[in-house]
Amino acid sequence: MTPVEVEKIFRDEAGRALATLIRLVGDFDLAEDALQDAFAVALERWSAAGLPTNPRAWLVNVGRNKAIDRIRRNVALRGKQQELTREILLNASAPCENSDGVLDDDMLRLIFTCCHPSFAAEVQVALTLRTVCGLTTAQVARAFLASEDAMAQRLLRAKQKIRLAGIPYEVPDRDALEPRLRGVLAVIYLVFTEGYAATSGEDLMRPDLAREAIRLARLLDALMPGRGEI
Amino acid sequence: MQYLLLIYRNDAEYGKMDPAERKQMSAEYGVFTQAIVQSGHFKAGDGLQPTTTATTVRVRDGKMLTTDGPFAETREQLGGYYLVEAKDLDTALGLAARIPGAKSGSIEVRPVMIYD
Numbered sequence: 001m002t003p004v005e006v007e008k009i010f011r012d013e014a015g016r017a018l019a020t021l022i023r024l025v026g027d028f029d030l031a032e033d034a035l036q037d038a039f040a041v042a043l044e045r046w047s048a049a050g051l052p053t054n055p056r057a058w059l060v061n062v063g064r065n066k067a068i069d070r071i072r073r074n075v076a077l078r079g080k081q082q083e084l085t086r087e088i089l090l091n092a093s094a095p096c097e098n099s100d101g102v103l104d105d106d107m108l109r110l111i112f113t114c115c116h117p118s119f120a121a122e123v124q125v126a127l128t129l130r131t132v133c134g135l136t137t138a139q140v141a142r143a144f145l146a147s148e149d150a151m152a153q154r155l156l157r158a159k160q161k162i163r164l165a166g167i168p169y170e171v172p173d174r175d176a177l178e179p180r181l182r183g184v185l186a187v188i189y190l191v192f193t194e195g196y197a198a199t200s201g202e203d204l205m206r207p208d209l210a211r212e213a214i215r216l217a218r219l220l221d222a223l224m225p226g227r228g229e230i
Numbered sequence: 231m232q233y234l235l236l237i238y239r240n241d242a243e244y245g246k247m248d249p250a251e252r253k254q255m256s257a258e259y260g261v262f263t264q265a266i267v268q269s270g271h272f273k274a275g276d277g278l279q280p281t282t283t284a285t286t287v288r289v290r291d292g293k294m295l296t297t298d299g300p301f302a303e304t305r306e307q308l309g310g311y312y313l314v315e316a317k318d319l320d321t322a323l324g325l326a327a328r329i330p331g332a333k334s335g336s337i338e339v340r341p342v343m344i345y346d
Binding site: 116118164165166167168172176 | 233
């Protein structure tokens with residue numbers, strides 16, 4: 001495999017792999033870093049030995065081990081008992097339930113967390129593009145015509161809020177599902193309209209954003225089949 | 231996690247409530263407080279006297295400055311609070327929505343800082 005092919009597969013699988021890693025390690029930043037580590041290994045391994053049978057499960061397992069490595073390094077640096085407890089828990093958890101059902105649930109959790117109403121609409125869109133669609137921070141910044149530094153700051157604060165405010169990583173239960181689903185659809189619609197009729201920038205249309213919106217809507221439709229509103 | 235649910239209301243409108251309305255409201259607060267004590271969410275909670283009774287203290291260059299009134303003049307004022315234990319933000323938001331004052335005022339939900 002060429003690095004370009006590896007990158008394409010990684011891009012297709014990264015969202016779901018990240019969603020599961022976040023649930024396993026309980027931390028957005030740690031999961032993102034671990035997935036990047038796994039990608040580095042994939043570039044080397046897949047180019048030489050070819051694609052594993054289930055690339056997504058491979059990424060989750062390697063990412064999980066990389067996360068454990070990172071926590072271990074942290075423990076060595078700071079000797080924190082709390083971190084150590086987390087590492088033990090992580091080690092004890094089953095290597096990875098690879099059924100597609102579980103991975104799909106994780107993806108839904110990720111979408112609902114990114115579109116939580118305690119974020120401003122703009123932040124919901126940015127978090128979704130970065131985390132669910134797997135755009136780079138630079139690409140998200142371009143969508144908002146913001147500088148990369150400013151966007152990195154905004155995303156950092158949002159991820160801090162997830163941790164500090166205890167925003168849950170789960171699909172809301174039945175009572176709250178309707179309004180929350182409307183919120184998710186509003187985010188997808190915002191991404192689409194920005195692509196269809198860009199409010200700022202030189203281009204009249206931003207097919208890249210419209211494409212991400214359609215991809216998101218298809219994904220949501222596949223994850224929650226039979227819902228008329230999607 | 232612990233969350234502080236800050237109850238904001240308009241002091242002027244609150245002052246204009248007639249005795250029957252006031253009684254009704256305090257009965258609703260009683261029911262709500264009982265419910266969250268029983269569900270194990272309740273940690274603490276109090277109502278506050280209106281901002282006309284407030285005094286604000288600042289220390290500048292080692293000197294204490296005292297002014298009358300609240301920290302900031304706003305349309306709604308802090309009228310009371312609950313400190314609750316909740317597993318996540320959604321649970322805390324659900325509790326906040328059940329506070330009787332949420333129907334006329336606003337509830338600000340703030341996670342309590344943990345020192346490790």
